[in-house]
Amino acid sequence: MGQGGTTRRAGPGAARARELGWDDSLYERAGNASASGTAAVPGQQDGGGPASGPPGGRRGGGQGKRTKRRRFRALRWVSGVLSLLILGTAGAGYLYYRHLDGNLRSDSRAGSDSGVERPKANAAGQTPLNILLIGSDSRASDANVKLGGGRNLRADPPLADVQMLLHVSADRKNASMVSVPRDTRVDIPACKDAKTGRAYPPTNAIINTTLARGGPGCTLSTWEKLTGVYIDHWMTIDFAGVVRMADAVGGVPVCVRENVWDRPTPAAPGGSGLKLRAGTTDVKGEQALQWLRTRHAFESDLGRSKAQHLYLSSMFRTLKSQNYFAGPSKLTGLAEAGTKALEVSQEIGSVKKLFDLGMQLKNVPVDRMTMVTMPTVPDPRSPANHLVVNTADAQQLWSLLRDDVPFDTHGKAASPSSPSAPPSPASPDAPAPADAPARTAVSVRNGTGGDQAPVSGRAGEVAGLLADQGYARAAADREQMPMDTTSVLYPSAGLEGDARGVAKALGLPSDAVRRSADVSGVVLVVGADWRQGGAYPKHVKPAAGSVPVSADAVHGDDKSACMEVYQPYRW
Incomplete structure (x- = not known):
């Protein structure tokens, strides 16, 4: 009942408002609403008759109350419309995220247990971020055949022709990217394809075959074995x-010193089709793919790696200058394209997680992004076609990554009074070193070989060092197991304490102890980092910017970099 004992009728607008769930009581004062809670309709009197008032159209003392009610109703409608827009936008956003998630494909992170452990957090609780980026040469679709040729290759398993490791420092203040040329021969561990269940034995082969030997997870496991760096995720793209x-990114400027046309020649069939005039050109779409695939015109796979680095560093500058990392609105187009284009490891198999990863790069300045190629030398087995790792220079790179040391020198220097970081402790739940070395059987293998001749008798020498520490059952194993860094391997949790005891006795760092499915007991592998001497060399943290010259570094702020064109491909 309303004032004066009559019933007020709610107008159609109020009824519709209530259907949307709005509560009129939030906008009206006591005494201005009906007993039923419905609002009075402007211009109507109780009972629905014409509005009443004094002569001359002026209203009496109720005018202020009616004006106030109109304001409340206006506020109600504005609030209602805003609520509808917000709910609609949120609903659309949710559906869009679901749509993008539906685009994503994902698979297992690793193809085998490499034994490389996740790095320990720094004092601020931060850890580095490592993502393996893989470019597939798959011809399994019409689109890929049209872009890459090779119609006869549709049924062949894909090869990982582009492989780059993106490392973002723990403090997110610098980033580096390392490429491995596709024709590099490396040790590939045993891998299992998560999709088919097929198992592949370990081998020594060209690294781009890893994608066909168990998928991206096998490529990741091979990189962990090669570098000793824990890799959090992988992404593949065709x-x-x-x-x-x-x-989606738009034009990215690239530069060539001479006119280039990467086309078939009498000496070399094929070619990417890239045709540019000397100078700087913005490339996008198919032309960007041609730039990234060009090999012959840039002389070799090493030249192609450098061209890829120039494109990526230029793209990073472009994204930073256009403020793409400021928030999700700028990334929408990239998100749509990216979720359709990428296959990712399961841990990042959602749009939110991918967006969070993208945001990890927003604070990295362009002058603190460095791109390099793993140093290599011609493969003695096939010097004209394949490469092998330049062990000494490559180890310098891996050491920088493992210690999370910047590839550049633009960061703030550490305070001279700052103490050096202590060795990484064992995980809190790791078993303590064994107290009874006399009962621990240790097989010692010579791992000093690989790309250089092994040190004869080295396993026996180190077995003797262990015997001096009370390990009476330590014995040299005739099997050689080339390894860059000295490691203590164990097969199961029950032997981890024994393995840590061996490491402690020889002064090895805690991260030298690794679980491995390739051994049946505690195995000490004397690596290439300990070819002589009775004491394990103390680890010296490398200096910032100590990238070997052979890595051919490209810096993110270098806008003058330009590719040389091989003479037969100039026009």
Whole structure:
């Protein structure tokens, strides 16, 4: 009942408002609403008759109350419309995220247990971020055949022709990227394909075959074995995906010193089709793919790696200058293209997680992004076609990554009074070193070989060092197991304490102890880092910027970098 004992009728607007769930009581004062809670309709009297008032159209003392009610109703409608817009936007956003998540494909992170452990957090609780980026040469779709040729290769398993490790420092203030040329021969561990269940034995082969030996997870496990660096995630992309992403980013400036046309010649069939005039050109879409695939015109795979680095560093500058990392609105187009173009490891198999990863780069200045190629030398087995690791220079790179040391020198220097970081402790739940070395059987293997001749008798020498520490059952094993760094391997949790005891006795760092499915007991592998002497060399943290010259570094702020064109491909 309203004032004066009559019933007020709610107008159609109020009824519709209530259907949307709005509560009129939030906007009206006591005494201005009906007993039923419905609002009075402007211009109507109790009972629905014409509005009443004094002569001359002026209203009496109720005018202020009616004006106030109109304001409340206006506020109600504005609030209602805003609520509808917000709910609609949120609903659309949710559906869009679901749509993007539906685009994503994912698979297992690793193809085998490499034994490389996740790095310990720094004092601020931060850890580095490592992502393996893989470019596939798959021809399994019409789009990929159209872009890459090779119609006869549709049924062949894909090869990982582009492999780059993106490392973002624990403090997120610098980043580096390391490429491994596709024709590099390396040790590939045993791998299992998560999709088919097929198992592949370990081998020594060209690194781009890893994608066909268990998928991206096998490529990741091979990198962990090669570098000793724990890799958090992988992402793969094919030809069509590169074009989608390049279109979403837009034009990226690249430079060649001479006119270039990467086309078939009498000496070399094939070619990417890239045709540019000397100077700087913005490339996108298919032309960006041609730039990234060009090999012959840039002389070799090493030249192609450098061209890829120039494109990526230029793209990073472009994204930073256009403020793409400021928030999700700028990343929408990239998200749409990226989720269609990428396959990712399961841990980052959602749009939110991918967006969070992208935001890890927003605070990295362009002058603190460095791109390099792993140093290599011609493969003695096939010097004209394949490469092998330049062990000494490559180990310098891996050491920088493992110690999270910047590839550049633009960071703030550490305070001279700051103490050096202590060795990484064992995980809190790791078993303590064994107290009874006399009962621990240790097999010592010579791992000093690989790309250089092994040190004869080295396993026996180190077995003697262990015997002096009370390990009476330590014995040299005739099997050689080339390894860059000295490691203590164990097969199961029950032997971890024994393995840590061996490491402690020889003064090895805690991260030298690794679980491995390739051994049946505690195995000490004397690596290439300990070829002589009775004491394990103390680890010296490398200096910032100590990248070997052979890595051919490209710095993110270098806008003058330009590719030389091999003479037969100039026009």
